[in-house]
Amino acid sequence: xxxxxxxxxxxxxxxxxxxxxxxxxxxxxxxxxxxxxxxxxxxxxxxxxxxxxxxxxxxxxxxxxxxxxxxxxxxxxxxxxxxxxxxxxxxxxxxxxxxxxxxxxxxxxxxxxxxxxxxxxxxxxxxxxxxxxxxxxxxxxxxxxxxxxxxxxxxxxxxxxxxxxxxxxxxxxxxxxxxxxxxxxxxxxxxxxxxxxxxxxxxxxxx
Amino acid sequence: xxxxxxxxxxxxxxxxxxxxxxxxxxxxxxxxxxxxxxxxxxxxxxxxxxxxxxxxxxxxxxxxxxxxxxxxxxxxxxxxxxxxxxxxxxxxxxxxxxxxxxxxxxxxxxxxxxxxxxxxxxxxxxx
Numbered sequence: 317x318x319x320x321x322x323x324x325x326x327x328x329x330x331x332x333x334x335x336x337x338x339x340x341x342x343x344x345x346x347x348x349x350x351x352x353x354x355x356x357x358x359x360x361x362x363x364x365x366x367x368x369x370x371x372x373x374x375x376x377x378x379x380x381x382x383x384x385x386x387x388x389x390x391x392x393x394x395x396x397x398x399x400x401x402x403x404x405x406x407x408x409x410x411x412x413x414x415x416x417x418x419x420x421x422x423x424x425x426x427x428x429x430x431x432x433x434x435x436x437x438x439x440x441x442x443x444x445x446x447x448x449x450x451x452x453x454x455x456x457x458x459x460x461x462x463x464x465x466x467x468x469x470x471x472x473x474x475x476x477x478x479x480x481x482x483x484x485x486x487x488x489x490x491x492x493x494x495x496x497x498x499x500x501x502x503x504x505x506x507x508x509x510x511x512x513x514x515x516x517x518x519x520x521x522x523x
Numbered sequence: 524x525x526x527x528x529x530x531x532x533x534x535x536x537x538x539x540x541x542x543x544x545x546x547x548x549x550x551x552x553x554x555x556x557x558x559x560x561x562x563x564x565x566x567x568x569x570x571x572x573x574x575x576x577x578x579x580x581x582x583x584x585x586x587x588x589x590x591x592x593x594x595x596x597x598x599x600x601x602x603x604x605x606x607x608x609x610x611x612x613x614x615x616x617x618x619x620x621x622x623x624x625x626x627x628x629x630x631x632x633x634x635x636x637x638x639x640x641x642x643x644x645x646x647x648x649x650x
Contacts, residue, residue, distance in 0.1 A: 373618065374532070374614055374615075374616075374617070374618030375532050375533040375534065375614045375618055375620055376532065376533070376534050377534060377536065377537065380534065418531075418532050419532075420531075420532035420587075422532075422614075423532060465645075469644050469645070478617075482616075487616065488616055488618070489616065490615060490616045490617020490618065490619075491617060492617045492618060492619065492644055493616075493617050493618050
């Protein structure tokens with residue numbers, strides 16, 4: 317799974333051109349940007365995990381989730397939908413009591429709900445990865461923003477994905493959250509053109 | 524203050540709000556922007572625009588989505604006003620925060636009212 321929870325000791329976050337949202341002195345944020353954000357993810361369970369992480373961010377700053385990600389992954393069994401779908405009330409109470417995560421009942425319930433829908437979709441023969449990537453035609457959308465602030469907060473593709481996921485019963489999947497998700501998992505390359513990772517994320521291969 | 528408490532599911536730091544409703548007797552309108560910062564349970568906002576020359580809020584969360592706050596402002600007519608309010612926050616399915624205030628003037632104005640605000644979503648918040 318393409319989830320990086322620790323910054324390697326030898327990682328050098330030297331002063332290179334990066335997207336404007338990255339605080340240059342924050343090593344964790346730099347590493348996340350350099351090694352994960354915008355890199356295409358094709359594994360269905362990894363995509364589910366990222367979708368849930370973006371939902372956990374609702375109302376908060378992404379760095380809050382990033383700093384707690386180890387705790388989240390431990391508390392939620394790696395966001396493995398097959399395990400989370402089996403959670404019962406005792407798991408809800410356990411999560412509400414975990415000070416290392418966001419103790420929001422609505423987000424906990426949404427995570428369990430979404431895992432159950434993921435499993436149901438797979439039982440119906442739907443590959444979650446193919447399903448999501450279809451909203452961008454199977455390959456990353458390549459943008460060329462001079463500055464990150466030029467990027468939109470949602471798009472027709474994220475609107476369509478939101479509508480479809482909501483229809484299936486998913487929670488915390490509005491078009492703004494999904495646009496951030498699509499950026500993060502490499503469905504949309506929104507690295508600014510002067511960012512040192514922009515070229516590396518120009519993966520145009522289809523699923 | 525408890526700066527380590529970031530378990531709540533709403534944080535106002537860096538967020539911008541605009542009013543979408545206000546009672547008669549209120550002085551802010553949809554030309555007024557509120558820029559928030561938050562550390563731990565405590566937050567501040569500066570606001571201006573519309574009839575407001577300068578305004579300032581200080582507040583603190585009492586429960587996950589409830590806060591008490593004090594505000595004061597100078598209007599463009601040079602009137603000094605101050606009040607207090609209780610805020611209730613809600614979170615949309617898209618992560619957008621809304622704020623509803625029950626407010627009362629304590630100086631420079633009379634009466635009370637209710638107002639609603641919505642977050643202006645910016646790309647950088649969602650990286």
